[in-house]
Amino acid sequence: MPLVALACALSPPMAMAAGRVRLAQAPTVSADAPTTAPIIAANPRLDSLGDLTRMSFDISDATPLRAFALADPDRVVVEMPEVEFRVDANAGRAPAPTSNRAPGRGRKPVDRSAVASAPRAPLAGVVASYRMGLFAPGKSRIVIDLAEPARVVRAAIETDASGARRLVVEMARADRPTFLAEARKAQATAPPPSSPLAPAPTTGKPVIVIDAGHGGVDDGAHAASGAMEKDIVLEFARNLSERLEKTGRYRTVLTRGTDVFIPLGDRVKIAREAGAALFVSVHADMLVDEPQVSGATIYTVSDKASDAQAARFADKENQSDAIAGLDGAEGHDDVADILYDLTRRETRSYSHVFARTLVDYFGEVAKLNKNARRSAGFRVLKAPDVPSVLLELGYLSSDLDSRNLVSGDWRDRVSMAVATAIDAFFKNRGDGAGKLEDAALGLKASFNASARGDSDQADH
Numbered sequence: 001m002p003l004v005a006l007a008c009a010l011s012p013p014m015a016m017a018a019g020r021v022r023l024a025q026a027p028t029v030s031a032d033a034p035t036t037a038p039i040i041a042a043n044p045r046l047d048s049l050g051d052l053t054r055m056s057f058d059i060s061d062a063t064p065l066r067a068f069a070l071a072d073p074d075r076v077v078v079e080m081p082e083v084e085f086r087v088d089a090n091a092g093r094a095p096a097p098t099s100n101r102a103p104g105r106g107r108k109p110v111d112r113s114a115v116a117s118a119p120r121a122p123l124a125g126v127v128a129s130y131r132m133g134l135f136a137p138g139k140s141r142i143v144i145d146l147a148e149p150a151r152v153v154r155a156a157i158e159t160d161a162s163g164a165r166r167l168v169v170e171m172a173r174a175d176r177p178t179f180l181a182e183a184r185k186a187q188a189t190a191p192p193p194s195s196p197l198a199p200a201p202t203t204g205k206p207v208i209v210i211d212a213g214h215g216g217v218d219d220g221a222h223a224a225s226g227a228m229e230k231d232i233v234l235e236f237a238r239n240l241s242e243r244l245e246k247t248g249r250y251r252t253v254l255t256r257g258t259d260v261f262i263p264l265g266d267r268v269k270i271a272r273e274a275g276a277a278l279f280v281s282v283h284a285d286m287l288v289d290e291p292q293v294s295g296a297t298i299y300t301v302s303d304k305a306s307d308a309q310a311a312r313f314a315d316k317e318n319q320s321d322a323i324a325g326l327d328g329a330e331g332h333d334d335v336a337d338i339l340y341d342l343t344r345r346e347t348r349s350y351s352h353v354f355a356r357t358l359v360d361y362f363g364e365v366a367k368l369n370k371n372a373r374r375s376a377g378f379r380v381l382k383a384p385d386v387p388s389v390l391l392e393l394g395y396l397s398s399d400l401d402s403r404n405l406v407s408g409d410w411r412d413r414v415s416m417a418v419a420t421a422i423d424a425f426f427k428n429r430g431d432g433a434g435k436l437e438d439a440a441l442g443l444k445a446s447f448n449a450s451a452r453g454d455s456d457q458a459d460h
């Protein structure tokens with residue numbers, strides 16, 4: 001299924017958001033990290049001159065660039081070594097279709113990952129919206145959503161007479177066949193995605209993989225206060241990881257420990273390669289049209305969504321890769337090709353057990369959504385052999401939740417409840433480590449082609 005075009009809502013200009021300025025943070029520990037000053041890009045501008053649309057940034061130094069087209073949704077991606085983007089938090093956002101654009105009053109939270117099926121009004125020329133940030137360690141991207149097909153005619157660093165440097169990307173209006181041909185060419189020459197994974201050491205302890213949603217070029221949801229989902233969930237993931245490690249009973253792996261983009265397929269791969277006994281993906285999204293809705297929701301994967309809202313939410317989360325300018329083929333993982341239906345069913349029933357346990361413990365310390373257990377086709381929960389849940393901590397569209405989500409007290413209380421739920425889950429599963437793996441191995445061994453046609457029977 002082709003991905004639906006993405007749209008971002010507009011919120012009135014706000015002051016430079018600190019989190020945004022520090023977007024391109026270097027990975028924390030590296031013995032041979034370069035000591036040179038970061039390259040800084042600032043002051044983005046868009047000019048439309050007839051068929052030509054010109055995007056430019058002031059940039060502090062020369063750097064190699066690569067620009068290419070991606071189709072469905074139609075984007076232009078500019079890739080370069082790590083660059084620190086010092087830009088306003090609202091830079092690149094498209095106007096919301098329902099916004100009256102009146103500044104000040106009724107500031108609306110912004111859902112940068114919302115799905116829009118209607119054609120979008122351009123910011124300028126062929127550009128509907130754009131975003132930028134760290135795509136992978138050492139690699140930054142500018143992702144430009146196109147309002148109409150275009151061809152990159154130039155991507156370069158220019159130096160003017162005064163010595164000032166500018167990053168310039170020029171796009172010319174093109175017909176769709178020309179655009180698609182460019183996109184195919186880009187795909188054929190794209191380097192294979194790098195895998196950040198190292199083999200996991202075995203400790204005998206159950207491995208809990210904690211997945212902070214979004215990151216880098218994919219901000220996730222934005223609160224009216226300027227708080228961003230990607231930062232909130234990273235804080236929470238770190239807190240939970242520390243808490244679990246301190247018990248001495250678990251080994252934890254974070255899918256990301258910094259503000260970096262990780263493709264959905266890689267998140268699943270990290271869990272599988274770490275031999276995870278449990279995968280918890282952490283989010284804090286928003287419901288733009290329902291600011292009164294609040295409280296946490298725990299999702300499991302299912303082929304059929306529990307309700308229409310869960311289905312919409314899964315569709316939106318599944319577009320994370322597209323938001324970051326990843327081609328559908330680039331982010332493809334092998335999970336979908338694995339037909340261990342029986343193992344998958346077993347895994348799903350464990351996921352349901354953990355989700356129920358988590359609802360119980362969470363409800364003791366913080367507010368749950370009135371429909372707190374839901375399911376839908378989340379790509380990030382699709383490891384066939386790792387019980388997986390997605391914990392939506394709350395909604396950034398709700399004032400109540402927004403206040404809680406940035407409170408250290410609330411975070412401590414909730415992460416303690418999650419850790420207790422994890423304890424309860426492993427206690428009830430017996431020895432915890434290995435039991436599921438043994439069951440899965442047995443099932444894999446007895447798996448035969450006749451299981452292929454079975455549909456998922458998980459109890460959602």
Ligand SMILES: [Zn+2]
Pocket residue numbers: 213214220221229283284285317
């Ligand atoms: Zn999210």
